[in-house]
Structure formats: C-alpha cells, structure tokens
Amino acid sequence: MLNRRHFLNDSTRGLGITALWSLLRSENVFAAESDGLALKPHFPAKAKRVVQISLVGGMSHIDSFDYKPNLEKFHGKTLDTDSKPDVFFGQVGLIRKQDWPFRRRGENGMWISEMFPQIAELADDLTLIRSMVSDSANHTPALFFENSGFGFNGYPSMGSWLSYGLGNASESLPTFVVLPDGRGGPNGGSTNWSSGFLPAEHQGVVFRGGKQPVRDLFSNSKNSRETEIDLRSFLKHLNEKHHDRIGGDRLLQARIRSYELAAKMQLSVPKVSELSGETKQTLEMYGFNRKATADCARRCLLARRLLEQGVRFVQIYSGGPIGGSPRASWDAHENVKQNHTVEAKRIDQPVAALVSDLKRRGMLDDTLVLFTTEFGRTPFAQSAANKIGTGRDHNRYAFSVWMAGAGLKRGMSFGSSDDIGWKVAENPVTWHDFHATALHLLGIHHTKLTFYHNGIERRLTNVHGNVIESLIA
16 A cells, blocks of 8 residues: 555655655645744854864863863873772873873964864964863763763764754755765764754764765666656655644644655755865865875865855764774774874864864954864873773863854853863863853853753753853954
8 A cells, every 4th residue: 555654654665755845845746844843043253153162082182272281291100199080991100201292382372282283273263262171081971962961862963953953054964964974983972963843854864975965865776757756746646635634733744844844855956065176276175185084074075065056064984983993083992192192183284174164265364163072181100000001081070172263252262271281170061051151152042052852951961051252353
C-alpha cells in the first residue's frame, strides 16, 4: 500500500525525489507556509553571522595563550596542595614547564606562544579569554556544554538556536553548516550540532569533501521532470489528506521545508563548494599547497564562501576521533609537544587566513569568529608521582578561548588563571556566559530566546549566564 511515509522515506529516492520542489512552488504547483518561528533581534545586532573553530580534545592553554613564567621556576617540583587534584586519569606528576616559548604580540603586547605563529600575528584583532571554566573534564559532556550549554544530549546547539531565533538569511543554503575534520567527527557525533527539541529544520547540515559534499542530496534514480511533477503532486495530495485527518503537524511542515531547501541546495551546494574560481594567491594564503594544511584550508575557505552566501552559522572542527596513539585530536595525554605540533600545523595558517580574508573583504566587522576548545590541560604532567612526563591531563578549572570581529574590543585579554595556570584566579567565564555574550553581539537577549518544552521555557543558557560587558566595544 502506498502512503505519504513511503514517498518521504523511500531510500532509493532520498532527497533527490524532491529536487523540483522549489521550482514547482515557483510555478504555483504547490504552496507552502512558514510557521513563523524566526524572531526579530531584541536590539540592533553588531554581528550578522558566526564562524566557530572548535578544537576537539582539549588544547593546552598554558602552551598556547596563557603565559605562566612560574612554570619554568617550578619545573620538576611537586604540586603544593593538600587534596588530590580532580583530574580525568588521576595521574598527578610533577609540574612541568611550557613546551613553546612565548613573546608579546601586537600593539598591546598580548602573550602568545610560538605554537600558533600565524594566529599570533593577528593579536590586535583577537579578544582573548583566559579564564574559561567547564562543569566537566570528560570529552563528550564537555563538548555538549560547549555547544549546547548542557552536559548531556537532547538539547539544541548554539547554531540551532540561532537558526530558530534569527531564521535563514539564504534562500538556497542551510542556516547552520558543520564542517567536520577530514579524519572523523568529534565525540558525541551529530549530537554536537543537534536541534534537540527545536524543529528538525534547525539542525546543523554536514558538508564533507568530495564531489557530493552533502550526503544523499542527489537521487540515484533518473526520473524525468514529468515523473517528478507527478510524484510531487501525488505526495501533496497525501500530505493534504494527512493534514485534514490529524490537523496541524509541525514535524510534517518542517520536513516539507527541509525537502524544499534540499531542492534548492542541488543547485547552490555544487556552486559554493567549487573553489576553482578562487585566485592562486587566495589558495596559497589558506594553505592549499601544503599537505598538512590542505584539509583545514579547504574547510576554512568554504566557510568564508558559505558566510558570503548568507549562511548564519558555520562550525569548523579541528580534531577527529578521540583515542589511539598518536591521537588525531588535541587530547595530548602522552606528549603535548608532539601532539600539539601536529595539530597546530594543521590549522594555524588556514585559521589565520580566514580571519585575515574576512577582514580584507570588510566582513570581520559584522562576523563573529569563535576559537574554542572543551577544556584545557594541567600544568603538571600526567604521570606517576615524582616523575616529569611529557603529557598533560584534562583541566576544566582554567583554559583559554578567543573571539574576534563584530562588536568586540580587539587586542585585549580578559580574566586570568593562577600562577601555574591550574585554576581561574580572576573573572571566571562559564559556557553560559560565553553563549550569552555571543547572543548579545547577534542582537539577542539570552533570557528571551526560549522554546517551550516539557513544561519549561528552555533556553541556550539554561537559567544561568551573564553578558561579559568588558569584552564589548
């Protein structure tokens, strides 16, 4: 028996069976209505769009953006504490010095290490937070906190909240696009860009490399235009009967809109993903000519092109599967110097190029750039007591992230950790504070962007969060 579910879910057709959906709408074969979920900004926005670079595994702040000269002084000494430190593996070795030299950068003398030489050149454009804290030192829940403000799945990510709150600025591309590391996805997989209890249309859409960046976008079947029209007409008839029988169905409406967008994406995705039109100078600036940087270069340049075409939120992941040795992420338990050298070389040039490219095109003034990681790493080695190992354990008590672009005070540092970079000493910043500040720059009051779910008006910042006014220009 044929029914509407058969036509929507038939795997042999996939998204491709609806390829003419938007064209048919323009010919008045169908009519569609928006359920009006998008809200108007609560006040004038400084940022129109966001690109987030998320470092999976836990970047060592004390080897990158948080200079602690006392680590040299205390190198090889025992941690002075009366209680056993709360670390993931519980192996507390001796304090160890930083693996990269630091020096002052930019007009304001921001301390940045040689781990990121090209990002360091952008010091005057960065807004550095050195006092981040997290509620978890476990990768998966820590990534969930970073993305959704909650430590477990089922909650919408920041990109999904922006899609729901501000709507789509592009008629032919998704509002929220995810560009995973070519080596694999982060802990928790697609939960990190889930729409949670928000309508399904607000979930992040994954773009991958190759000739088909979006999975199942094109059908394997070769139907004629006339056949597609007949199929769409019949499906419309089934949908109308289903609607008449059960009344309004938001999930059905969301799926219809998703299929409509999929049709438009069949034209827009190949165009935006085709990089051959970029100049040789641009490709070299991003690092296409180097094996180590090629993967991230492609994704950073694609991110710029997506932002130009109206995509609201682009998320770039650095780091694939956690585990194994050598690790394909920033999870440097065994050897920080070895691990972070590899990972930093993959992203330093492409990320610096992305920020510089946005700036030269006049886009940095209304684009918010976020450079984040789920937690930091300990100032003491992960090794048996009284030994100086080469790795560092997870540290949720202090770590560093930076922002750049729209509405921010540039070339400044905010907050601080203690003398050895173990715990926050001044101005702790939670993920709820971070999210509240990002939403503020986008014209959204974080307590007013809500969705009623299971008897509660839910929001990205839960019942917490304060805008960090000191960061805003």
